[in-house]
Structures are given as C-alpha cells and as structure tokens.
Amino acid sequence: MKILDLYFRIPILLDYSVSITICALAYKLRSVNFLPLPKTEQIYSMSSDLTTIGLTLAGFILTFLTVLITFKADNKVRADNYDPDAPVFELFFGSHLYFLTIGHLKNATKSLVVITVIGYIVTLVASEASIGYLYYYNIIGITIITLTLWRCLLIVSNILKMQR
Numbered sequence: 001m002k003i004l005d006l007y008f009r010i011p012i013l014l015d016y017s018v019s020i021t022i023c024a025l026a027y028k029l030r031s032v033n034f035l036p037l038p039k040t041e042q043i044y045s046m047s048s049d050l051t052t053i054g055l056t057l058a059g060f061i062l063t064f065l066t067v068l069i070t071f072k073a074d075n076k077v078r079a080d081n082y083d084p085d086a087p088v089f090e091l092f093f094g095s096h097l098y099f100l101t102i103g104h105l106k107n108a109t110k111s112l113v114v115i116t117v118i119g120y121i122v123t124l125v126a127s128e129a130s131i132g133y134l135y136y137y138n139i140i141g142i143t144i145i146t147l148t149l150w151r152c153l154l155i156v157s158n159i160l161k162m163q164r
Helices: 002-009 011-031 040-073 088-094 096-125 131-162
Strands: none
Touching: 002 011, 002 131, 011 096, 011 131, 040 088, 040 096, 040 131, 088 096, 088 131, 096 131
C-alpha cells in the first residue's frame, strides 16, 4: 500500500515520468530496428482515437466531480460537528479525504485535457517527415490515459468500499 500512497502524493508527475520512460524505451527499440514504425494511416488513426478517448474520459470524470460536489452540498456533517453515528458516506463528505478526492479527480481531468490538446496540435502540424513525433505522442497518450483511468478507478473503488 505504500507504493500507492507515494503514487497519490505526486500522481501527475509519476504519470508523465512513466510515459516519458516508456516513450524513451520505444525510441531506443526503434533506433535498433527492433520496433518498426507503423503505417502513417495507422498513426493518424491512433492519434485521433486517443484524443477522442481522452476528451470522453475527461467528460466522465467531470460528471463524477459534479455528482460528488452536488452530494457534498446536501451534506450536514462537517469536520467541526463530527457525528460518529452518521453514515460513512456523509463522514467522507465532512473529512479531508473528500477534498483530496476532488483534487485528484480535478487534476486527472486537467491532465487528460492537456494530453488531448497536445494530440490535436501534433496531429495538425505533423507531416510525412515528422510522423515519428505523432507516433511518440501516441505512446505517451496511451500511457497517460491508462494511468489516469487506473487512478480514477482506484478512487471510485475506495469510495464504493466505504459504502459497504
């Protein structure tokens, strides 16, 4: 569990560090001709798919944030009037964990929007000569989207555990 604690302290930094490391590994494997460059059409298609997936996931996370904020507005329990008999979910809304959760979800949305905007820009300016950049963006994009989704699923599963 200590690894997850570290991960949740600096999730964005670790997400981007892991993605850059994987991208560097792909670059090294490609430079020794172990990893071939896919066809241009496949690279463009993957980039388009990643930007669409990134924006869709950002929308889902924003929806979840809206639901949490709406429930928080109806919450009667606060840290200064703690009631041990209150439902656990209400205690969550009155604790510091609520604000940590909101922060993580908000940063996940920002990260997805940033990676999506970068994807659109790289796709717009990529030419046949620079298609490799789009390929490496795809690797970074897949990694960021996967890690962000994984982090959000961990948060949701922990919230669901509290409801038991």
